[in-house]
Amino acid sequence: MQSWRRKSVWLALSASWLLLVLLGGFSLLRLALPPRPRPRAPQGWPRWLDADLLQSFSQPGELPEDAAQPPRAPHGGSCNWGSCFDTSKCRGDGLKVFVYPAAGPISETHRKILASIEDSRFHTFSPAGACLLLLLSLDAQTGECSSMPLQWNRGRNHLVLRLHPASCPRTFQLGQAMVAEASPTVDSFRAGFDVALPFLPEAHPLRGGAPGQLRQHSPQRGVALLALEEERGGWRTAGSNSSACPWDGRCEQDPGPGQTQRWEMLPNATFCLISGHRPQAASRFLQALQAGCIPVLLSPRWELPFSEVIDWTKAAIIADERLLLQVLAALQEMSPAQVLALRQQTQFLWDAYFSSVEKVIHTTLEVIQDRIFGTSAHPSLLWNSPPGALLALSTFSTSPQDFPFYHLQQGSRPEGRFSALIWVGASGQPPLKLIQAVAGSQHCAQILVLWSNERPLPSRWTETAVPLTVIDGCRKVSDRFFPYSTIRTDAILSLDARSSLSTSEVDFAFVVWQSFPERMVGFLTSSHFWDEAHGGWGYTAERTNEFSMVLTMAAFYHRYYHTLFTHSLPKALRTLADEAPTCVDVLMNFLVAAVTKLPPIKVPYGKQRQEAAPLVPGGPDTGPKLQAPDPNCINQIAAAFGHMPLRSSRLRLDPVLFKDPVSVQRKKYRSLEKP
Amino acid sequence: MCASVKYNIRGPALIPRMKTKHRIYYITLFSIVLLGLIATGMFQFWPHSIESSNDWNVEKRSVRDVPVVRLPADSPIPERGDLSCRMHTCFDVYRCGFNPKNKIKVYIYALKKYVDDFGVPVSNTISREYNELLTAISDSDYYTDDISRACLFVPSIDVLNQNTLRIKETAQALAQLSRWDRGTNHLLFNMLPGGPPDYNTALDVPRDRALLAGGGFSTWTYRQGYDVSIPVYSPLSAEVDLPEKGPGPRRYFLLSSQVGLHPEYREDVEALQVKHGESVLVLDKCTNLSEGVLSVRKRCHKHQVFDYPQVLQEATFCVVLRGAQLGQAVLSDVLQAGCVPVVIADSYILPFSEVLDWKRASVVVPEEKMSDVYSILQSIPQRQIEEMQRQARWFWEAYFQSIKAIALATLQIINDRIYPYAAISYEEWNDPPAVKWGSVSNPLFLPLIPPQSQGFTAIVLTYDRVESLFRVITEVSKVPSLSKLLVVWNNQNKNPPEDSLWPKIRVPLKVVRTAENKLSNRFFPYDEIETEAVLAIDDDIIMLTSDELQFGYEVWREFPDRLVGYPGRLHLWDHEMNKWKYESEWTNEVSMVLTGAAFYHKYFNYLYTYKMPGDIKNWVDAHMNCEDIAMNFLVANVTGKAVIKVTPRKKFKCPECTAIDGLSLDQTHMVERSECINKFASVFGTMPLKVVEHRADPVLYKDDFPEKLKSFPNIGSL
Numbered sequence A: 001m002q003s004w005r006r007k008s009v010w011l012a013l014s015a016s017w018l019l020l021v022l023l024g025g026f027s028l029l030r031l032a033l034p035p036r037p038r039p040r041a042p043q044g045w046p047r048w049l050d051a052d053l054l055q056s057f058s059q060p061g062e063l064p065e066d067a068a069q070p071p072r073a074p075h076g077g078s079c080n081w082g083s084c085f086d087t088s089k090c091r092g093d094g095l096k097v098f099v100y101p102a103a104g105p106i107s108e109t110h111r112k113i114l115a116s117i118e119d120s121r122f123h124t125f126s127p128a129g130a131c132l133l134l135l136l137s138l139d140a141q142t143g144e145c146s147s148m149p150l151q152w153n154r155g156r157n158h159l160v161l162r163l164h165p166a167s168c169p170r171t172f173q174l175g176q177a178m179v180a181e182a183s184p185t186v187d188s189f190r191a192g193f194d195v196a197l198p199f200l201p202e203a204h205p206l207r208g209g210a211p212g213q214l215r216q217h218s219p220q221r222g223v224a225l226l227a228l229e230e231e232r233g234g235w236r237t238a239g240s241n242s243s244a245c246p247w248d249g250r251c252e253q254d255p256g257p258g259q260t261q262r263w264e265m266l267p268n269a270t271f272c273l274i275s276g277h278r279p280q281a282a283s284r285f286l287q288a289l290q291a292g293c294i295p296v297l298l299s300p301r302w303e304l305p306f307s308e309v310i311d312w313t314k315a316a317i318i319a320d321e322r323l324l325l326q327v328l329a330a331l332q333e334m335s336p337a338q339v340l341a342l343r344q345q346t347q348f349l350w351d352a353y354f355s356s357v358e359k360v361i362h363t364t365l366e367v368i369q370d371r372i373f374g375t376s377a378h379p380s381l382l383w384n385s386p387p388g389a390l391l392a393l394s395t396f397s398t399s400p401q402d403f404p405f406y407h408l409q410q411g412s413r414p415e416g417r418f419s420a421l422i423w424v425g426a427s428g429q430p431p432l433k434l435i436q437a438v439a440g441s442q443h444c445a446q447i448l449v450l451w452s453n454e455r456p457l458p459s460r461w462t463e464t465a466v467p468l469t470v471i472d473g474c475r476k477v478s479d480r481f482f483p484y485s486t487i488r489t490d491a492i493l494s495l496d497a498r499s500s501l502s503t504s505e506v507d508f509a510f511v512v513w514q515s516f517p518e519r520m521v522g523f524l525t526s527s528h529f530w531d532e533a534h535g536g537w538g539y540t541a542e543r544t545n546e547f548s549m550v551l552t553m554a555a556f557y558h559r560y561y562h563t564l565f566t567h568s569l570p571k572a573l574r575t576l577a578d579e580a581p582t583c584v585d586v587l588m589n590f591l592v593a594a595v596t597k598l599p600p601i602k603v604p605y606g607k608q609r610q611e612a613a614p615l616v617p618g619g620p621d622t623g624p625k626l627q628a629p630d631p632n633c634i635n636q637i638a639a640a641f642g643h644m645p646l647r648s649s650r651l652r653l654d655p656v657l658f659k660d661p662v663s664v665q666r667k668k669y670r671s672l673e674k675p
Numbered sequence B: 001m002c003a004s005v006k007y008n009i010r011g012p013a014l015i016p017r018m019k020t021k022h023r024i025y026y027i028t029l030f031s032i033v034l035l036g037l038i039a040t041g042m043f044q045f046w047p048h049s050i051e052s053s054n055d056w057n058v059e060k061r062s063v064r065d066v067p068v069v070r071l072p073a074d075s076p077i078p079e080r081g082d083l084s085c086r087m088h089t090c091f092d093v094y095r096c097g098f099n100p101k102n103k104i105k106v107y108i109y110a111l112k113k114y115v116d117d118f119g120v121p122v123s124n125t126i127s128r129e130y131n132e133l134l135t136a137i138s139d140s141d142y143y144t145d146d147i148s149r150a151c152l153f154v155p156s157i158d159v160l161n162q163n164t165l166r167i168k169e170t171a172q173a174l175a176q177l178s179r180w181d182r183g184t185n186h187l188l189f190n191m192l193p194g195g196p197p198d199y200n201t202a203l204d205v206p207r208d209r210a211l212l213a214g215g216g217f218s219t220w221t222y223r224q225g226y227d228v229s230i231p232v233y234s235p236l237s238a239e240v241d242l243p244e245k246g247p248g249p250r251r252y253f254l255l256s257s258q259v260g261l262h263p264e265y266r267e268d269v270e271a272l273q274v275k276h277g278e279s280v281l282v283l284d285k286c287t288n289l290s291e292g293v294l295s296v297r298k299r300c301h302k303h304q305v306f307d308y309p310q311v312l313q314e315a316t317f318c319v320v321l322r323g324a325q326l327g328q329a330v331l332s333d334v335l336q337a338g339c340v341p342v343v344i345a346d347s348y349i350l351p352f353s354e355v356l357d358w359k360r361a362s363v364v365v366p367e368e369k370m371s372d373v374y375s376i377l378q379s380i381p382q383r384q385i386e387e388m389q390r391q392a393r394w395f396w397e398a399y400f401q402s403i404k405a406i407a408l409a410t411l412q413i414i415n416d417r418i419y420p421y422a423a424i425s426y427e428e429w430n431d432p433p434a435v436k437w438g439s440v441s442n443p444l445f446l447p448l449i450p451p452q453s454q455g456f457t458a459i460v461l462t463y464d465r466v467e468s469l470f471r472v473i474t475e476v477s478k479v480p481s482l483s484k485l486l487v488v489w490n491n492q493n494k495n496p497p498e499d500s501l502w503p504k505i506r507v508p509l510k511v512v513r514t515a516e517n518k519l520s521n522r523f524f525p526y527d528e529i530e531t532e533a534v535l536a537i538d539d540d541i542i543m544l545t546s547d548e549l550q551f552g553y554e555v556w557r558e559f560p561d562r563l564v565g566y567p568g569r570l571h572l573w574d575h576e577m578n579k580w581k582y583e584s585e586w587t588n589e590v591s592m593v594l595t596g597a598a599f600y601h602k603y604f605n606y607l608y609t610y611k612m613p614g615d616i617k618n619w620v621d622a623h624m625n626c627e628d629i630a631m632n633f634l635v636a637n638v639t640g641k642a643v644i645k646v647t648p649r650k651k652f653k654c655p656e657c658t659a660i661d662g663l664s665l666d667q668t669h670m671v672e673r674s675e676c677i678n679k680f681a682s683v684f685g686t687m688p689l690k691v692v693e694h695r696a697d698p699v700l701y702k703d704d705f706p707e708k709l710k711s712f713p714n715i716g717s718l
Helices: A002-032 A108-119 A281-291 A321-332 A336-354 A357-376 A380-384 A432-439 A477-481 A503-515 A560-568 A571-579 A583-596 A631-641 B002-014 B020-059 B128-139 B167-175 B263-279 B310-314 B330-336 B367-378 B382-400 B403-418 B426-430 B433-438 B466-476 B519-523 B546-558 B603-610 B616-623 B627-639 B662-684
Strands: A097-099 A132-137 A158-162 A178-182 A195-197 A224-229 A235-238 A269-275 A294-298 A317-319 A418-424 A444-451 A468-472 A491-496 A525-531 A536-540 A554-558 A651-655 B068-070 B106-108 B113-115 B152-154 B187-190 B211-214 B252-256 B280-282 B298-301 B304-307 B315-321 B340-344 B456-462 B482-489 B509-513 B533-538 B568-574 B579-583 B597-601 B694-698
Touching (some): A108 A132, A108 A357, A224 A321, A269 A281, A281 A294, A281 A336, A294 A321, A294 A336, A503 A554, A560 A583, A651 B546, B106 B128, B152 B187, B252 B263, B263 B280, B263 B367, B310 B315, B340 B367, B340 B382, B519 B616, B519 B627, B597 B627, B603 B627, B616 B662
Parallel strands (some): A097 A132, A132 A158, A178 A195, A269 A294, A418 A444, A444 A468, B315 B340, B456 B482, B482 B509
Antiparallel strands (some): B568 B579
16 A cells, blocks of 8 residues: 555656656756857848837928928029920910021921921910920031020020930020930930930931831740940840840940841841940930840930830830940840830830830920910820820810720720711712611710701701701711710721711621721721832722721721811821822821731621622712722822821621521621521 | 644644754755746846847847047048949949849948037938838848948948938038948938928939939939839828728819929919819818817818818828929828829929839929919810829839838839849839739730641640550651650559550650659650740540541641640539539530540640649649649639630540440549549639630531531540
């Protein structure tokens, strides 16, 4: 019994000891041995004990109760927009520009630029009514220099435009005049007041201009990563091994024959390394843009062109030349997504603002107009995504959703309704059948009849489910594309009184338009071609395997194109359309194609088999026959645009089950297939 | 009672029976053990807190105990700021060196208290806000405590408010910082610059080359691309919780809430009120408040008392006039209230103007146009006003709300200058989250029709159906625009046939062998793909005619950012089951195309392989199904556009090919495909697929027109 007790006591004791050793041992060990230095966590800013007691940096009552005379900033001879430009003259119709006539004989370029400004919507002939007075200083070689103009007024509200740097010695004080010049140095540039222009080569095209060189979105395989500018002109592509060469001319001692490309040639590489020191390098910058070669600018000392509005970080890499190796490493590791985006942006910017002298000048004026407009200026999105601010007029709207181009970026959708605009031309017959067909569409919001002939307006119209408005036009063909304020929907279905459409054709075409709100969606087409025999463009309405224009006698398009047609086209072109009515189709197609750079869209048209050419001029009920396609017209328009914007398409969009051998009951647009 | 009695009986019974000597021994032993246990127990609980309280003592000191540094009267003063400084002239970028994360490293000097020869302190040691600011930097990814690796140095000398410091002595304190070196790469934060009477718009402390993050710069003092313009922090941001108020018309059109306006300006705004009546409200400080009411939080108009800043939420536009200083804390309050600031302060550089697009959130009016303010504002369309209200609130939330937000935005701007290729884009800075979420930026946004001459690369995924594969190769090689054929040999157990056995075709034929039999191998961005256009084709698609394929390529050229395929499929919402359903019946709509044969841009191969969200890729490989649905989701999600179905082609397999149990097989197939759609929609967090009602046919398809004159006559079979 006793041993049992003793055993249990011993057991309890040893258990306790064990516990003691286990629990205490470690603690004792920790006390005895100095702790090993643990990997040091970064010691941050201390958490102060009395952090809550600290005083605020500004005490509420501390600010001066009544400030002394509000300090005016020292002007120091320098100007900014607020202090040196008088916007009160620009109230009303926005920017009106007067151009000083040249003093002596002028060069051809000068004359063309004058003509181009005179053609633009900004121009005015009276210096008194102008809010901006433009002094052109253009010619680099003739050394022609303007003397102090009459209305100078210390340069107030003047813009001195110098396309080529330092073409003129300063014969007079610039005073309060703004300067638009090529690649101004960062130090002399007055941000928000001066305008930085691109450095244009002598032979820069006046109008139209060469399109960008980019033929595909992503860089071609095997193309060099990097091109370096040569001091003598031209570009040298660098392999990956030579990219580590300390750039700055030191390696260029022996370029070796054959390595150097000709001066005219554009770089063929993904990135183009451009020095920021020499202003001449600025011309390389443009070459790189045109070639779709992403410019890598090393510490530029000059202001980038139109930097006030163009977000250059989307198209170029502006890096520190001292970190060249890091930059090169970063370029090599740049993600395909980033390269893709930068490349495409170079092309968009080139095409939108730089490819011709005309574009450069119009962009300059647009920049100044934006300053005057203030809150109703172009939002940044309009400047920096296709089609660009010259083609997206801020007078139309400042909300990107109102334009057909930005639905994706805005996460918005085009409206689900359209307005039918029926032009009643020479025939003078109220198109009652057509009105019924169109009004039958569930998407139709309103019908507008544009009465454009000598006969009196009919007093009675058919009853329709949708509101019907009659507009008495001024008998001009270009009326058809006037931005009537009565048009309240985004989509317009433009019709001619002689067109005949069925409700289901209208419905389907409109549903297609909703997927392509920036394009024209039409039923009948024509195509352009290069006529070798005459050495000019021609076009035909004959049915072919491809097309590049849709007839506006029956087409859906966005309401914005009316604004663009009326306000951005040169007056001469609109007059041309009025004189030769068939031209108006061509003109509208040119306009839309120049904006979208894409072909229009064709949808099926059911009547084709009944009448050989129903919409094509010369139907049974037409009065005077419309002229056959006039090659003169397309060539004149192409000349005015400076290039051929039309693109051809080889497809037609049909309903999914179109003419498939399946029960007609399954088909949504079954009447499209009726023979 | 019973138990205790028992215990009493048994308790003593244990010990008294032992010998007394033993008893004492045992009792002592027990007590020692007990004591030891208690001590250990205490040790277990105490030591940690003792240790951590040691740490605590190390870190959490009092500001009053920081080391004192005596500045001799003749210690050097830095030169005045150099107005011509730019990043490439005054900033030593070498210190930032190579950094794989493209993040600058910021070092903060230890806090010291500076006194002059007479022991008089140079300034308040540190303000609450500056302490917050340094804490924010220290908690961020930018922070380093290794001075030798730092690229940017932030002195702990508080210069937020120039009025609380002695200029010369503060400059001397800056100059003696261990890495000062003329201020190179040093960043000073200042919100209230200048002092009476002329109130400079930049900090007056000579600072040589140091960067200045300043509130209230004017165009004359701001060094574009070097300094950073920051907001003047408003303490009300933290004190007052103003819930976001939806955009829309508010009670007052224009409100002026600033106190201490210069009389000249006050006259001007009051003239506005006289002219436009009720819709303009001009507030001033209250003169007749009872004791104990915080005058900072009240504003008065005549005898009417308003709560500030709550009253700002009642106005559409709020005037932010310059005071003695250009930068005003009221700007922050106004933004917080979602009121559109009307900034009337000539030459003021708005906060973070290097990256923020203030046109979207404010109206800037020249001082001399003050009388026209009302008409200027009235010309702004209502929709734009609402946009501005939303934008104003978003700017406050992202960049004004706290000292931390201000500090991090400043560092991000400097970071973007140093690592421009990793910079944050305009959209990321400016678009509110709602817009970012809803918008799509198409990676192939440039409208471009690639030249036909480039052709396409056909990628045939095959396992072991050599015979069928060879037929496909022969058929596809007849397509005029084919420029290369790539066979992806997905069978690891069997070698591809010998070179001599392959069909002889006019274009290069390459065989790539894969490491694993995975479906996603078909969408791998192989180096061998040289063209932009890719035709993915199964090894059993022998029914497509050359015309169909060529036409498919032509259609892709016109829509290079889309998936262009033959049989179309649709997703539908099943209202009974409350989930998505896969549909392959005759429908009038399509939202997907099968990739058994489809053209697409090779960039999508890269996206599929490296950027597919979530575990979709693994799911596809595990289920050996739905890779085509995944591709449809991916492309639609990234481009925001629908697929293009070409030609009437309805299915790839001939209808009679389905075996006897075809029906049930078909059904399980459909169930599985539906499951894929639901799975992918949940991974994407949205349904990206777009439904359209059109398909692409050749221009003259089924037109009454001589067949031999049609470009693509051999099109139309199902």
